[in-house]
Amino acid sequence: MGIIALLILPLSACGVGAHAAEVDGHAIYAVDVQTSKATDDDGDWTVHGTTKAPDNAKIIVTNADEDDDFFGDLGGEAANNPASWATVHDGKFSVNIDPISVAYKSKYRAGDQCKVQLFAITDYHEPWTNSTIAKKIATKAVDKFDSTTLTLTSSQAEYFNGLDSDNDDDEDQDSSTATTADSSDSDEPNAESESTSDDVAETTSSSSKISTEYTSALSKAEIYATEMDMSKASLYDQLTSASGEQFSAAAADYAISHLKGVSWNANALAKAKSYQNDMAMAPAAIRDQLTSSAGEQFTQAQADYALSHLS
Known part of the structure; x- marks a missing residue:
């Protein structure tokens, strides 16, 4: 279109x-x-x-x-x-x-x-x-x-409905593959049916590939956000970087938009506690590390929250 x-x-x-x-x-x-x-x-x-x-x-x-x-x-x-x-x-x-x-x-x-x-x-x-x-x-x-x-x-x-259709695509692809296998086992395979089945499998595979990138990016984003306490900015960089996950910008946008139960304030606090407890950093140094473009890339507001909640 x-x-x-x-x-x-x-x-x-x-x-x-x-x-x-x-x-x-x-x-x-x-x-x-x-x-x-x-x-x-x-x-x-x-x-x-x-x-x-x-x-x-x-x-x-x-x-x-x-x-x-x-x-x-x-x-x-x-x-x-x-x-x-x-x-x-x-x-x-x-x-x-x-x-x-x-x-x-x-x-x-x-x-x-x-x-x-x-x-x-x-x-x-x-x-x-x-x-x-x-x-x-x-x-x-x-x-x-x-x-x-x-x-x-x-x-x-x-387009957007297709982003969440990975499971349906996989089922269709399995069905298409099974149909092709049955046709191959037949004593007198129908050439037209084989061609049609191949076309369906190719189309389904292409659709699955598109949606799989988005769902894969979301899976990676969930790990980085929940297990590594990344900021939104550093997560985006990690997903799209040539030295990182190498997802497309659109896939990274989708992943970040679909994260559930992630608090960037909580992530900033977790990072701040790590710097305080493991590296004995002073509050000013922690703030710089949290907000630096070369560091954690949290926002100033998120850093404020983290520092105000440090024990």
């Missing part, structure tokens, strides 16, 4: 026409969505728009429903530089939006709608790997600015 255009439905909100607001020491700005499309390669929505925010302001994307479990979770990245913040340049921005991050469903259907809140923010220094934004900020944006509704296409629904 090719690229499919999406419906963009502006929803009424308080403060229509307002361009900026102040919250928690930040200036947040409304954005005007110009175009949107769904892509087949990784299932994202790609959104282009304009804003009155200054250059280098970060583009925030989260679920716009304050009652939704995903409210405050972040789901955007730079369209031209994955795994980094989308930012404003000359009043314009381009952002990829991951449906899994802003509206995870166990089953996706074409036509499913997701109300997202997009806005720009200044003086926001959290790393892109921080998966949430303060709900106080997100709530202010929802109250002040319009939200946008994005509609899931059939190709997106097929």
Whole structure:
């Protein structure tokens, strides 16, 4: 399937026409969505728009429903530089939006709608790997600015449902293999049936290969997150690094998005205790190690939590 255009439905909100607001020491700005499309390669929505925010302001994307479990979770990245913040340049921005991050469903259907809140923010220094934004900020944006509704296409629904179909694919592949074996044992094999069976097996194998990468990445992510207490950023690097697991960026995104029961604060605390007990490090040195890009790559907030809970 090719690229499919999406419906963009502006929803009424308080403060229509307002361009900026102040919250928690930040200036947040409304954005005007110009175009949107769904892509087949990784299932994202790609959104282009304009804003009155200054250059280098970060583009925030989260679920716009304050009652939704995903409210405050972040789901955007730079369209031209994955795994980094989308930012404003000359009043314009381009952002990829991951449906899994802003509206995870166990089953996706074409036509499913997701109300997202997009806005720009200044003086926001959290790393892109921080998966949430303060709900106080997100709530202010929802109250002040319009939200946008994005509609899931059939190709997106097929793509995301396929990520979790590994078990079904394996069963289909086993069945196809058995059929082929039976045909080979026959005294008078049907050439057309053999060809069809081979085609099915090849197609199933290809589908299984795609989904297996994602599930394998998730299995590895669970080990690194729960047994090695990695931060989100270091986990992403480990999964995608040429000297690490060598998964694709899309597989790593899927894995991290599907981790269950992982607390990055708890991981930071576990690492801090290890540095304190095993290496007798001072609190300042522990903080540096926890937050360093060459170290554990936890966020400042996660390091604060860890240090405040050290005994």
